[in-house]
Amino acid sequence: MIEENEIKEGYIKDYVSGVLVKATPEELEAVQVFSEVLHKDYGYPLSHIQTRPQWRVKVRPSDKKKEYPVDIAIFSSENHIEENTHIIIECKKKNRKDGRSQLEDYLRFSMARIGVWYNGNERLFLFKTEKAGKVYFDEIPNIPRFGERIEDIGKFKRKDLRPATNLKSVFKTIRNYLAANAVGITRDEVFAQQLINLIFCKIYDERFTKPNDTVSFRVGINENLKVAQTRITDLFEKVKSQYDDVIEVADSITFDAKTLAYVVGELQLFSIKESSRDAVGDAFEVFIGPSLKGGQGQFFTPRNVVKMIVDMIDPGIDAKIIDPACGSGGFLAEGLRHVWSKVQSTGDNYGWPEHEIESEKQKVAIKNFRGIDKDYFLSKVAKAYMAILGDGRGGVYCENSLDNFKNWHSKTKEGVQLGTFDIVMTNPPFGKKLAIDSEDILKNYELGHKWNVNSSNAEFEKGDILDKQPPQLLFIERCFDLLKPGGTLGIVLLESIFGMPKYKYVVDYIFKNSIIKAMVTMPEELFQPHTHAKCCVLICKKKEETHTDSDYPIFMADVKWCGHDSRGNPTLRISSDGKEQLLDDIPTVANEFLKGFQK
Known part of the structure; x- marks a missing residue:
């Protein structure tokens, strides 16, 4: 056992062996990440895995010293001997071509038949066969889980699917593979749309496959890739029928057969529907990112901030909620999860059957959640987000929220009426180059006019547009x-x-129209590296006509750490027990607020 006083700065405790290792990028981003995935996602007992001391393999048949050290080795039993070597994993920071070459060298004189190369960004699976004295290496869609044979890959029953330990890392590897290998596609937005299509195929397959039946969203060892491609495209036709308000009739799966097999192979092991983090949100975060849409001021709100705002407001089951600049749907999805947890608690307390609880959740989503965004692609992603969570996709509209209500489409006007919402949660677009210059829009807003201070009474007076x-x-x-x-x-x-x-007239407008409940200032790093704008979060209640009190407490908080630095890298430190800790104060704010300022 490692004592606390033995922990050295710059070291971490190895996930498998528990020994101290240097906290290099290779260890932090690849070795430790994949070790945990092997144990939690693939089910390999830690006793079957070796990281420290490193297992070694031969460079040549006569190599008695075994000169190649392997980052991770998996054995068929707890007895770590050559004959039991099952899988070897190499985690060097190389490109895919060099990574494959080195992995083949490691496998060539090893008893292991399966190899993995993973560098934190990409991964590759190889299967070794020997014929007539020659060694061959074939790419395979994944590796077998503990207790499975190589032939079992891709033959999953729906009941066998499990949530992913680190879904975002899976999407990250897919993104990097597509960027380097996808034929005929170069734009992130197209990647995202294609992946959304495939996620819908995955969700549909999970929803409409019986527990003991084999899923359709799969690709097996030595399976004809064209056959697998046809199976997925047939599945997508069913998806278009089921989700016709999200997926266009003309939409198609455009990945070539090899690329499609890779993506399906990466996702087929997991249950997207049961994963703790929403799949579309993760995919969108990886495939689009704030920088691509930053020109329109659409800096997508970090999830810790979204959750903080939702938790501070603490919406009830019957609350009618809208985000008028919903982007990819982050506030709607987090708000829905928050409300659904209350529906679940209520149902559990009253002993409702599970199907009745699920029915109530769907009713809440359809009846109470609305979102608007003027970007067609983003509104489509938000619909997808809500559809995958459960429902509520019908409440998302592609519209300019700032336009005159009379100019909205009839469907939007049916679903969104002014003065009817209990809660608004939003992060509206901002940026130096953004400005509304349409008189038709500006004339409808008090804040679309000039405001001058009356010298006699120091009150603001409305002026020209x-x-x-x-x-x-x-x-x-x-x-x-x-x-x-x-x-x-x-x-x-x-x-x-x-x-x-x-901006004093804006602050004056806010104070005259609301009761300020909380002001939380955020660090400058919050939206970096995409913009250096320093932001805050305002929580307030719209005044009722009878309210006259102007003397009330306001919750104030100044957040120092937001979970990442100015380059977007996680702000990590190593604790006294050798474990990584994320420096992030944002999750603590809501609890402090709710202690005494929620009334």
Whole structure:
């Protein structure tokens, strides 16, 4: 056992052996990550895995010293001997071609027939066969789980699927493979759309395959790739019928057979539907990212901030909720999970049957959740997000929230009425180059006009229509338009709004129309490396006509750590027991707020 006082700075405790190893990028991003995946996702007992001391393999038949050290070795039993070598894993920072070459060298004179190369970004699975004295290496879609044969890969019954330990790392490896290998596709948005299509195939297959039946979303060892491709495209035709409001009739799976087999092979082991982190959200985060959409000010809100806002507002089961700048649907999805947990608790307390609880969850999603985004692709992703979670996709609209209500499409006007929502949660677009200059829009907003201070009474007076106005400021007013009196707003805003004299009229507008409940300032790193804008979170309640009190407590918090640095890398430190800890203060804010400021 390692004592706390033996932990050295710059070292971590190895996941398998428990010994101290240097905290190199290779260890942190590949060896330790894949060790945990082998144990939790593939089910290999730690007693069957060796990392330290490193297992060694021969360079040549006459090599008695076994000169090649292997990062991870898996054995067929607890007895770690040459004859029991099952799988070897190499985790060097090489490109795919060099990684394969080195893995083949390691496998050539080893008793292991299966090899994995993984560098934290990409991974490759190889199967070794020997014929007529020659050694051959074939790429395979995955490795067998503990207790399975190589022939069992891809022959999964639906009941055997399990949530992924690290779903985001799976998508990351898929993204890097596609970027290097997909034929005829170069744009991230196309990658994302294709992956969303495949996720819907996966979800459909999980929903409509009986527990003891073999899933259709699979690819097996030595299976004809064209046969597998046909099976997936046939599945997609069923998806288009089931989700016709999300997937267009003209949509198709455009990956070539080899690429499709790779993606299916990476995903087939897992249950996307039961995974703790929403698959579309992870895929979108990896495949699109804030930088691609940053030109339109669509910096997608980090999930820890989304959860903090949802937890601080603490929506009830009957709350009607909207995000008028919903992007890919982060606030809607997190809000839905929060409300569903309350539905589940209520059902459990009253002894409702599980099907009745699920019915109630679906009813809540359909009846109470709304989202709007003017970007067609993002609104489509939000629909996909909500559909995969359960439902509520019908409540997402492609519309300009800032446009005159009369100009909205009839379906939007049916689903979204001003002054009817209990909660608005949003992160409206911001950016130096963004501005609304349409007089037809500006004239409808108090904050679309100039405001001058009356020298006699120091009150702001409304003036002429502005030439232009940042959309984030107009969204403040639109959020109040959507709320019913007493409704709650949770919004991400630029901190400069509350500090610069030129925005005093905006602060005055907020104070006159609401009761401020909380102000949480965020570190500058929150949206970096995509923008250096420093933001804050405002929680407030829309005033009711009878409210006159202007003296009330406001919860204030200043967050120092947000979970990543200015380059987007996790802010990690090693604890006294050798484990990684993420420096992130955001998850603690809601609890502090709810202790005394939630009323």
